[in-house]
Amino acid sequence: MARRTKAASLPHILQWNVRSLRARHVELACLIEDGRLPFDVLALQETNVEPSSLRLPGYLGYAGDTRCTSPGCHSSPCLDPGHQQQGPRSAVYVRAGLPHVVMDLSDAVSGPLEACAVTVRMGATDTTVVSIYIPPGVNWATPLLTPVLSRIGPRALVCGDFNAHSREWDCRTTSRAGRILMEATLRAGLGLLKPPSPTFVTLRHSSTLDLAFTTPGIRYEYRKPADTWGSDHFPLFLTPTSRRPQEDRTYAVISWPEFRVRSKEIPPGQSFLDHVATCAREATTLVRVPASSPVPDLRLLNIRANRRRQERIALNTSLPADWTAYRRIDAACRRHARRRHRQSWTRVCSSIQRSSHSGKAWRLLKALVHPEIPRRPILAIAIARAISIEDLAELMADQFNPPGGSVSSPPPALPTPRTPAAPPGVLAHVVAQCYAAITAHELQAVLDRPRKRTAPGADGISHQMLRNLDTPERTRLLEAFNAIWGSATLPEDWPTAVVVPVLKPRKSSRLPSSYKPVSLTSAACKTMEAIALFRLTWIARAPFPPPPTRPPLPISVDIRSCSRRRIPVAALQQTAATLLQESLGGHLQVYTDGSVLPATGQAAAACVAPALGAALSCRLRFPANSTAAELAGLQLAADLLLLLPGQQPAVILTDSRAALQLLRQHQPRQHTVANLTARLMAIQDAGRPVSLQWLPSHVGITGNEAADQLAGAAHTNGSPVYSKVTQLDFARPALRQAVRALHPDPRVASGVRFMRVPDCLPRRERTLLLRLRTGCSWTQARLHGHDRAPSSACSFCGADETLGHLLCACPNLEAARRDMTAGYRNLGLPSYSDQDLLHPERSQTEAFRLLLEFLQSTGLATRL
Template identity: 25%
Template sequence: MDKIIQYNINGFYNNFVDLNLLSKDYDPLIFALQETHLTGRSTPTFSGFQIFWKNHPSNTAKGGTAILTKSSLQASEVPLRTSLECTAVQTRIHGKNLTVCSLYLNPNERINYENLQNLLSQLPTPFLILGDYNAHSTTWGCISTNTRGRVIERFVFENDLVVMNNGSFTHISSSYGSLAAIDLSICSPVLSLSFNWEVARDIYNSDHFPVILTSLDASVNITRRRRWKEDQADWVSYQRQIQGRLSLNGSLPVKVQADKFSEEILKVAELFVPRTSIQVRKKYVPWWSVEIKDAINTRKRLFRVYRRNPSAENWSAFRIARRRAKSLVIEAKKKSWQAYVERIDASTTVKEVWDKMRKLSGRFRGAGPVEILSTDGYTTEQKVIADTLAEAFSRNSDDSHLTETEVDARNRLHQLNIVSENYAIEDLNANFSLCELNSALSKVKGKSTGSDQISYSLLKNLPLNERKNLLSLYNEVFSEGQLPELWKNAVVVPILKPGKDPLQPVSYRPISLLSCLGKVMEKMIAVRLTWWLESNELIPRNQSGFRKARSTTDNLAFLQHYTVRALNAGEHVTWVSFDLEKAYERVWRINITNQLKLWGLRGRILKYIENFLTDRSFKVAVGTLSPTADFSKMESLRVASLACHFFWWP
């Protein structure tokens, strides 16, 4: 269920650990914070969230409000003209507009009724006004009613608003342990039955309890694609059971053999390799430990003891336990970071660094968009979302962006009679060897699978005889030049581009997941083709990307050297930098094959490449594998892992 957390944090940085724990425990969409104590000297950040904030008018470390919204939500700040300490944001949840306002009313300042009315007039409806009002009234659970409480009562009554509180205490005095209900959740009448209101049982590190608002509307059932738990696999039993089951039947078409090959691997894998659930679990952070869990449980237990028997001794014991739990979390995060930094060396890839930093911060990739703007309006249905994204991705590479002249020019390219140069190609068309297969398997990484659900580890752990059968399958595919359909069908996962509107289909970048069976063969083809191109010096010398012992920074180094040399000689330097929009989606495949033919490529490897580039399709996955129909890619290389960069060289 989707949640909003209202919390007087008593210092954003002082109790930053609370945000980590609350995010882990409740996974909220929105935080509405009071008493952030922020100043203009720093910009607050929290991984996975956008932050909107307003500091105390004096810009000193007191008061202040903030609203944190998940990055997957489209949210915009509502401009407010008011002297009150408040922040308001407009967003959408379950396809409905919602305004959330975080308000802090200082107990030492007089409440001005007109200021409250002015704030109300600026909030788009429907709205939630969540805050620390520092107002006492028996209406919402206090022992008595004070002047400030009567002002808030009048404000609620005259504007036909609803106080969502259920009478539970929300504040505990840090000095005496006395309880009060001064944090209020006020809403438009239309929202009164849309949320369940409750106070968290744990006090965390502030003197206020977090308030949890849980949406009662039907939540989007966020799921994820299942993965193999390779670290828990029984590989010995897997190898024993699969022995003798992958023999090929030469009388069957190669596509049928490939399908049966995959089916047999999956049957055995299901027995000995566990898989993840499709349900999204609670967040995991690498600094979490049994000691921290026990310390937090002790803190909770001692607070319950104090609630049952409110004595000075029990209050002191609770405060000691709370300080210990907080210090353990801070120290664990520090040690986790230090331990990781010490393990970084020259062999650590950039991807590994960023993945680890993401885990250390508790930031995880989402399961895809939960709402999007389709042709029929806003929708939260996963199938409609997937279809909408598939249509948007397909448009990137269809002919709608071409003029008639450009279409005619491309068609004429198919009719060219290519006269090739003479380069030796015999080695390129020979059968693949076991050495080539072993080399390819040793270099492939990753756990993601294509539509056939075969992972690299399932292939790497094949016993020798079955690995030889895999090699025979690859050689049959190479001989026929016809790839199995599943090898050319991509599962596309939409990833939101940084800073883009999550409701717009064009805001997502398609990430293609292809069959690992097919990608291992592509790896062997790529090694051969790269060797041939490099040996014959067919790759431009200024091409640095995706080349062995080369990097795109080589071009920057050359540019710097050229510029400095020219300036020292008293000359001028002019250089142009540009980015090709939708470069991989709109490259003409016929140009690739024509260039290869011009260079003299022929035989089985050319036939493989031509088939590799034709009849490719994709489906979009939102959560679990979506039921979208296959979409064809007219000219895109985005769904071809080998071609995505390799075929840009010519």
């Protein structure tokens, strides 16, 4: 986790008339990503774009309500359809991690005035930043600014482009707008921050138009860079006179090996759960790193330096040629920034494509679609009401739990529907679940759930801490849980929760009623709750699977870490044979296997017991995948063991890890798996120990090969149809196959894997290959079909010019084609049709390079 050090009491502000933010957006975003803009607030003018449609990384943008360009209109917002509207010209961008609230100025601005105000909190101090823009050539009076300046509060900074001239800020003359501006600011008690002159430059003249005014007690310093960053106004840096502390981030990292070592010895008199929290704190290392310090883009910095140098020359000489050179360098700077922006987006897309799960893609889509909100929106209430964090906590506590509220009576019991009588012995199991001690496998099943990261509660224990306990410490944790279970008394920390207010969707962040409470309780409490919930779920389910307190079946899904990718087949066969003779020699060995026809999806299964000479086979009545077929084979093995007398230990051997993983689930969801688990446990209750073992397939094991042959023959030898595999459990693969059959590409519809174009090729070449593979090439035949060519004849030989003709048959291209087909043959790939050339089965990069060389040498790359 990361924490930010306490910032200064005044924000650092960038004031700038950007002259169209869309033109400067990419370069500004690159500077922010490189850490070159260490500002808390960006007060921008002449943005001409909505902040919601053009975001800056790490900032939240807000704009004024004025959109009307009619000089006589005084409405805000203007709703007259006859008036021309435009994008907002005043905006304020606030750093996303900074608590802030937007001021409503819709009834205070009018006429040509555009204003946007945001109150930010730095430490314990609130400061209002106002961005104002008044277009040039507009006659306005003091009452235009008075409503805005009367709302800014005791600590405020008003900055913007006022288009007013006065000798007070080093202009040559004093205009009427300058006198009115000075009068309005003096009435409001604001002081002028004299900017470095000039702030506005053109080919003909320069002036000071960008100003800032502050309330008493706020001290800022102006600083101006050497160039305008491509605009006609200089960006102005407003920094507090007090030195700003170094911003850094503190990362807390837990060393799990050290945590496990410390947790082995419990001090006398300390409970085990308190000991876990103490060990986590002692094994935590705090690391502080500077914030906003990425690797800079040296090329962008060099272009900006050249632009700054050329602008200085143009300002000194005022020659049109020097200004033209400056604009060319500025255009080159924008092109490089856009290129870098595209490359960064390409890297993001590539990382999503390489990701093994789709969570990152969904998070990115959520960030693109949903509007941005502050990271801590609850602080907007404290800023709007000018209260402290402690008062805000009391306010939200009263909101979530009103004082003096009456305790509501419990709701009436719902009517219980009549249920059939439970099978014999089930009622005794139900009663036992309410009093039986928690078992080790129940705790293991809860700790092994996929969800690893959870927020800790009041005791500071997270789910990840419990997962990192070794086996002896897990035994102590189990003893602590059973002590709580037996005493029916919860620890003091468990009923206490850390309440986090979460903003409701599409609600105002200023209202306490817009938040809902989220309670963070102890992870140990939630672990024990999950164990109890497993038992309640078992009681509510019907038909009843084996109870959770019962030990699971012994299932092994590997053999000494054997892998077909790393170990030769002969070594696999020897390892499997050793296991069968030494470890499983005294067991009744039952081999199972499944078979699925790829064309129709018909599934069959078989089981073989070589020592008894017994075998069973069956067919499924619905198309299924290989896992369903393997489960059917395991069901046949259970049928065979139920028919055999005796108590000799039995082992069921299968080559399907997927089926064994389903059987290892603590509470299986599929009816087929639950039924199979119950039947195997019934065999154990009858006195025959049963275990399941994975074996590698097709390595020469006699029983496995016999089961495989019998399962393949079950498709045609009239084997009976099996009914103990439920079709609903495997409806998803059938639905996926039905949807895939509707795909317009016959290769994908037939189940052939679609190979993507390699990412290592340049973008232009990848685009060309994608167009050719999707049939979007502009051959003469396609142009003629769209009435864009008089004939479909080939320009080389006169035949119909299709893509297959150009790639494989045109005699005028035979010389270049010969080199390409020879390269395909060297790679072991066919080259008889255009599909062979465009969809190679392997060595895609080398094959596509040969195809691209052919297209470039014949000129088809530009034609098609």
